[in-house]
Each structure stands twice: as C-alpha cells, then as structure tokens.
Amino acid sequence: MMIILVRVKSRSENADEETAACLSPASTKTSAFDVSQPSIPRRTSDGVRCRLKRSIFIVLFKAKINLLLPCGPAAILLHHLTQKHGWVFILSLIGITPLAERLGYATEQLAYYTGPTVGGLLNATFGNATEMIISIYALKNGMIRVVQQSLLGSILSNMLLVLGCAFLAGGIVHHRKDQVFNKAAAVVNSGLLLMAVMGLMFPAVLHFTGSEVEYGKSEIALSRFSSCIMLVAYASYLFFQLKSHRSAYNPIEEVQEEGTTNDDPCEDEEPEISLWEAIVWLAILTVWISVLSGYLVDAIQGASESLNMPVAFISVILLPIVGNAAEHASAVMFAVKNKLDITLGVAIGSSTQISMFVIPFCVVIGWIMGKEMDLNFQLFETATLFLTVLVVAFLLQEGTANYFKGLMLILSYLIVAASFFVHKDPSKDDD
Template identity: 35%
Template sequence: MKKWLSPALLIITFLLAGIAHYAHLNPIVQFVIASISVIFVAGFLGRATESVAHYAGQRLGGFLNATFGNAAELIIAIFLIREGLYDMVKASLTGSIIGNLLLVLGASLFAGGLKFKVQNYNVSLAGLSGSLMIVAVISLFVPAVFLNTHSITATETDTLSLIVAGILILSYLAWLLFSMVTHKDYLADVTDDREQELPHEHEPAWSKGRSILYLVLATVMVALVSEWLVGTLETFTTQFGLSELFVGAFLVAIIGNAAEHSAAILLAMKNKIGASVEIAVGSSLQIALFVAPVLIFVSYFTGDTMDIVFSTIELVAIAVSVFIAKSITQDGSTNWYEGLMLLVVYIMLGVSFFLV
C-alpha cells in the first residue's frame, strides 16, 4: 500500500520540482509541481519516521511521529516568516490545528468505523489532550482580547506574545515528561496488548541505519521543496483571487499534513484507533503548544516579532474545532457517524474561509 512512497518516485517528483523552480516556469506550474512534491516527500518522511519509531519504542516513537509529521508545516512557516507573510503563517497554523482535529481525526474515525462497528482507545489520554487544547485556545484568546480592547499597545502585545510563547513551550515540555516518563503506562493505548498477536504487521520498512539516513535525507528535501512552494504562493493567491486566510488555512495546511492524513486513516482501518487519535490530537497539540510559540521566537530573532494575536475568524474556527473534537473523543469510543460529524464541521469552515 506504500509503493507510492518508494525512493524512486520520491526522487522523480523532487527533481521535477527543482527543474520547475530553477527553470523559472510559470509560477502556477511551479506551485502545482511543488505541492505534489511536498506531498510525496512528506509522505516518505512519515514512512522513515515510522520506521525509526519502531526502534525507538512506542512513546518516543509517537513523539517522533508527531514531530517529523509537522516538519513540513514548520519549515514552510519559517520560509513564510522570512517573506514577511505573517497573516499566512497564522492561517496555516489555524489550518493545521483544525485540519488535524476535524479532517484527519474525522476521516480516521469514519474509515475505521466503516470497518469496525465500535472502536475503543484510552479515555484518559483523550481527556487530557482535550484539556491541553483548551489551554492553547485560552492562550490565543487572551492576547487578542487585550489588544482589541486597547488595554495594551502593539509593543506590549509583542512582549505578551513572547511571554505566552515561552509558557506554552514549557507546558509542552511538561506534557512530554508526563506522557512519556511519569505516566506513560497510565496513557498507554488500550490495544497495546494485541501488539504481540500481530508481529509482522508492524515490522519496520528498513534497517535502523537506513531509516535514520532516509529520515535526515527526507527532512532536507522537505526544506528545499517548501522553499520552492512558498516562492509561488503570492502569485497563486493573486491570480486566483484567493485570500491568504484560505490559502494558508486549507491549501498549505492540507499539503503539509498529507503524510499524517494517510497514516492516521490506515491505522484506524487496522483497528488501531488509539494511534490515529494520538496522531491527530497529538499533532494539533504540538502545533499549538510548540510549533506556533517557536515561530514567535523565530520571528523575534529575525528582527520583527510576529504577535500571537489571531483574527476573530481564526479564533472561532480553532475554538469550534477543539470543542467538537473534545466532545466526541472524551468517552474513549468512536464510530463512523462521529467521524462524519467532524468532517461536516470541517467542510462548513472550509466554505466559510473560501468566501472571506
């Protein structure tokens, strides 16, 4: 099922994107080819990460999956910051959060539910993850409220953004300590006991050395293709009359999340819904608590701090996504209709963003 992620196909799409970029082809052609290449490279990165994770163990492996699964989005965002496209950066962060909570999780629950009537997972993990997402929503609302009510100045907003970003990073590091060290058994997947019954289903794709080599190579390739993609976004947005909000929140986010989409859905169809939930919710947590704050500091060190004040539309979209995702996942069991409800909300938000 993963032949489309073969090294040969990866190299072909990467070379085509490079040729389109350096030959200065039409920007729209460059955008299409670069987008396809990002999907293939991110998919290969996900496969390499999955193989490395096998050797690293379940909890550390889950962390690696979330981290490298977000690598494409982080790198794309850094290049957007370099171009000064802060609104698109925030839109892409918004899109990543709602995309993981609604599209990735929804598609996983729907696909898994069609094959298995009811699927169960660790309710404690889902509950704690949902509570952390609420903390992230609060951290986004506070600076926006204070700035929009003119309680603080723009300079003070930048300072508040840096302080909030630092607090969120510390919160995320504490979550890693809690979930991977002090309470790793408490948060273990309820299907872990069945791992021994399916030894061949989870065999790594490559040896440990080759997996690490492919992981490094894929990360470098993601960085290059992301830069080529970002260089075409302004032209693409202008030519088709699309808003930066829609392009960042949906097109860029979907392209960057492609690898996680396929991995989570395939795991759900293997009745590993706990792993699917961890990928979707865990990735959203990492975006909100780590990636976004890191980007605040990246912009600060480039000389022009990007504040953490999101637009009202973005805040509402994130809040709605967190509310419905927490509501659906808090009981520790899922079915296909719950997945459909998440997808319906995602489509509604997508149409609204398109019309902005």
C-alpha cells in the same frame, strides 16, 4: 580433470549468489565452508552496493505515491524558466506530498530501533517537520500571516479532516459496534488544546479591545511570555506522558470478535531499512522538503492572483492537507485495524504539538530573527479554533467512535473550508 570441473561449478555458484544478493539482503552473508568465495573486500563492497540499491528501491520506488516525486524538479524548472506562479505552486504542493509521506515512513522505521518512548517523540516531531520548515521559510520572508494561518490550518485539518476520515473509515469497517479508545488520554489532550486557545485568545482580545498599555508592543510582549509558558507546559506534558504516567496512555484492551486475532501489527512487523539508513533518509528528505518549501512560499502570492484564491484559503486549507499527508494515511490505517488509541495519538497528538510547541517555537524564532511574530491570530481565526476544539472535545468525551461522528467532523471541516474561501484579512486601517 576433476579439479577443472569443480572450479567451473564453483564459478557458476558464485554467479548465482551474486544475482541473489541483489534480491535479498540475507543472501549477502558468507559461508564458512565455501572455499570458492571471492576476496573479502569485493564481497563487502557487493553487499553494500546491493543494500544501497534495496534501500533506494524501498524508499523511492516501492510506494505508489512516489509517482508524484518528479513534480518537485518540474516546479523548480518552471520557476526559473517561466513566471507562471500558479503552476509552480501547484507542482511544489504536489511534489512535497510524497516527501511528507516518506518522511513519516523513515521516522516509523527509526522508531523500531529507538523504542516506543523515543519513537513516539520522533513520530510527533518529524510528523510536523513539513509545517515547521514551511513556517520558518515564510517567517524569514516576513509572511507572518501565512505562518499563523498555515499552523492554524494544520490544527484544524488534524482535528476535523484527519480524525473525521479515521472515524468514518473505522466505523464503516467495524459497523457492528462502536470503537473505543482511552478517554483519559483524550481528555488531557483536549485540556492542552483549550490552554492553547487561551494563549491565542488573550493577545487578540487585547488588540481588538484597544486596552493595550503600549499599542502594538504589549500584545507582542504578552505573546512572547505566553509562548515561553506554553513551551514549559508542553515539556511537562512530554514528561507526564512518556515518563511519570506512561501507564495511563496504555491502549484499552478491546473485546475481539470471533475469528479475529488480537495481534498487534507493530509486534509482528520488522524494520525494512537499517538504523543508519533511516537517519540518512531523514536528513535527505528534510533537505529536499526545505528546498521545495522555499519555492512554494515564494509562489503563494502569485498563485493567489493567478488561481483567484484568497491567500487565507491557500494557507489554512491547501498547505496543511499536504503537510498532514503522512498523519492522514497513518490515522486511517490504524482506525481500520481497530487501533483507535494510536489514531488519537496521531491526529489529536499532532494538533497538541502544533498548538503547544510549533506555534510558540515560531514566536521565539521570530523574536530571534527580529520579526514581530505574535499570538494574535485575529478574531475570525481564533473563534474558528475555539469552536473546533469545543466540537472535538464533546465528541471525544464518551470514549467511543463511529462512522456518524466521523461524518460530522468531515462536514464541519467543509464548513470551515468554505468560510476561509470567502474570508480575507482586514487591512490595518480596518483594525
């Protein structure tokens, strides 16, 4: 009789343990003194199943922005069932937004395992993965101007809108004093951005002054040579930042107010998913963004006609806002936590990578594909980038930030957005 009671009790305990296993990953561990455990293969499969459910819940259901995920499949259905390119474009744009944010989250989780050096590089690379995928699809379809304008828009969005919102939010929260950041790192990034402007300016000036040795060929040859030089410069910058002068990029020790702590949020946080889960989610999200990017690029021209919007406005303003969703949220969050060095690394660092790596990389990829992708971004776009870099460089030279500087950057972005809303590409006859 005693034996039967013990067996009944152990079965009820096992049922409770199996229920708890789906709620907490720690409950999947077995005890060496539990003689009533089921067989090891069943226990292992239950643990894997529960861990898979937990990973899916964290990545796909935990964030509120994932409510927009059904817009992606809806865009694909509309593309095949109707010819409403405007709705296909809008739904694709909305559907990519949570994917870009989740891609940034998975990269952040992966950085916990790789360390700060490799993690910083992964954050910079996968943070711009959406722009790169959209650019490669557009380049494959011969939409060179869309590639140029979307990448230009990503730089403008990061430097004006993302950085402006971060400065504004951080300045409002910490309104009693100016926030400070590492001025030396900001100066290096400003110098790289000015070098990128120089690389974009010479092909445009060469074209519009009619001083080419061979019309149409010299600017492409110059663009390809300059792109290789810019890639070398960016590789040298990575070595400088991550290896030889790593100490120069350490955050400034800020004086804390009374009653506040000096805890680094990255020190107390722990990864929510494992290393291999982060790698698998990165692959899944990248593939899904690639699929939606194809439908998005195909619908751009039709959306421009149905929505009565210039293609330049769609490429420079709308596409980058979606691609920079992850950077935007991260930059504002770290600015509110008074971590402006990380904010600068997200916003200005992303602009530096796009200008010194993604744009030259697209030129080289176009060279391989046989597409005449060059660095001639036209005079209007090049002048806009040059003025933007100057404005941001002047605001960063003091090494301080406040809400007024953020407001100036946001208002400057509104001027840029309005300019591209009334701008159209000149025809070849006008050139």
